[in-house]
Amino acid sequence: MQAQSIVVDDTKNALELVNLLTNNNQCLQISNTNVAGDSFVPGKNSYGGFTNSSANFPFQSGIVLSTWSSTESEGPFIRNLGGGSNSWLGDPDLDQILNIKSINATYLEFDFIPLTNIISFNYLFASNEYQDDFPCRYSDGFAFLIKEKGSTAAYQNLAVIPNTTIPISSTNIHPAINFVDVNGTLKSCAASNETYFGQFNTSPTNTSPINYAGQTKVFNATTNVIPGKTYHIKLVIGDDAVNYFDSAIFIEAASFSSTINLGTDKLLSTNNAICFGEDYIIDTKLSSNYTYKWYKDNVLLAVETSPSYNVKTPGIYKVEVTLSPSACTVSNQIKIEYTPETFLKNTALIQCDIDEDGKAVFDLTTADSEIKNNNTNLGQITYYESLADAKANLNPILNSTNYINKSLNQLLIAKANNSYNCPVYAELNLKISNETIPDRLATITGVKTTNFAGNKNSVIIEYTGTSNYEFSIDGNYYQESPEFSNIAAGNYFAYARDKNGCGISIPFSFYVLDYPHYFTPNGDGFNDFWTIKNLSQLPPATITIFNRYGKLLKQFNSSNLIWNGTLNNFLLPADDYWFNLIFEDGSNIKGHFSLKR
16 A cells, blocks of 8 residues: 655745744744745755645655755655756855755744743654765755844754754665775765664665655754844755755654743653752743743642742643743743662761870771771771761862871761762761870781891781771880881790770780891800701691711701701711791791801
């Protein structure tokens, strides 16, 4: 069954065309209408109104402005060179805005006074240049131009790809094109903004309602205006340079309207819901002289008659505005959702004040986990000295690991963002104590030593605790780092001391080992034996001694390591000897020493 084509009436005048666009909307005060186009084809106009009963075209009715006789727009598509005349001129405004040299231009223009702050209309672009390689090379031009009447400023073009300033045309909107050039070579050009391309109408079985090779998707042209000001609008289309392969713009009837913009819906699904506990103002940005009715979930809010409404709870909010002096009514609605409540936990930090000056050093980050209340979806906590600063993102505490309180029982504000990027807050109370605080004491859990390095042995104290500590291995000298270097062999005690005087850990005994680099077994009572002091304090080990030729002379375990320099009761000569110390875990230490006589 053959699809029905659109029907074009090219007898309508400018006012009738504008009335089709506006549906005689009293919210737009229209004046000074004018239309012009083809005056060279007898009995034909390049503009008109159209109706449509086909499901294959998005508009049921509207107006069409074309670069040939508008009745040629009736489908189905038939390939041809197009119409027009070299005597039919272009349009200087179109040329200036698109930087082309147009011919066969058609335009509809009028003045209007909006009573709201938004105007919009729906349209699509169709062209016979959606054939062969034409979209790769050139395109007819069209523009929807608007400016304040009487202004010397340049027109604003509303016929652009959304969120850009790129004009809509077959070169700017098309899929990838493959074609054979005049030499028979297969070539191609890449797709351009293909998302906005609608369809080709060129297949042999095509029964498109319009006589154009291809068309874009439907666009919505929208711009902000100032209520009460007079604007001039010009809808214009023209061939680019030559009058072949014509194009048209189709504008939906009743789509040119003066509306109000309440913003986008605030939804959890789109991650822009309103944060729990916050207010949200819906603002029409219209005159207080208009009459307003606000509804929540279709229930009239009788006392709300202002241009804006302060939302405190979720719902679907609608406003109806009666505009003056026309007494026409416009309305719009917005859905508001709120994020779930996120709970932080108020907490306190207690620190010692050994000199009783009311000041102490706090590591605020030690309160992070408790404040987050086991919520792993929270971002990093930032601390502030006041709620006002926290809400304004001013003066964050930068030295949060080394903060000195400014008053007794000082309250700080902890701030974090939840998974919806909403800020949440808690209080952190900084308290001072003049007594030892048990939970501020450190516990030393172990000491890692690097042994057998002469006086270059090293020590790392391992500990647990939630305060700020300094460390010592002699009980007198304390330092910031738990790592000590250049330590001689010997027996030591490790300490961790709270910086604010909240107490010292229980001493932890440990040994640093080294081996003697020579011995003199001459019976004088000094250095008569070679041994490794304190080795018995470590896990069991095996020690083997060799001469310079690698001959095994003696093997010991760590509990009876004493060698007198003999082999089978014979005195060994003065010389260098080597040892190999192997612990149960497989670690191995090798070295050498001298026997002197």
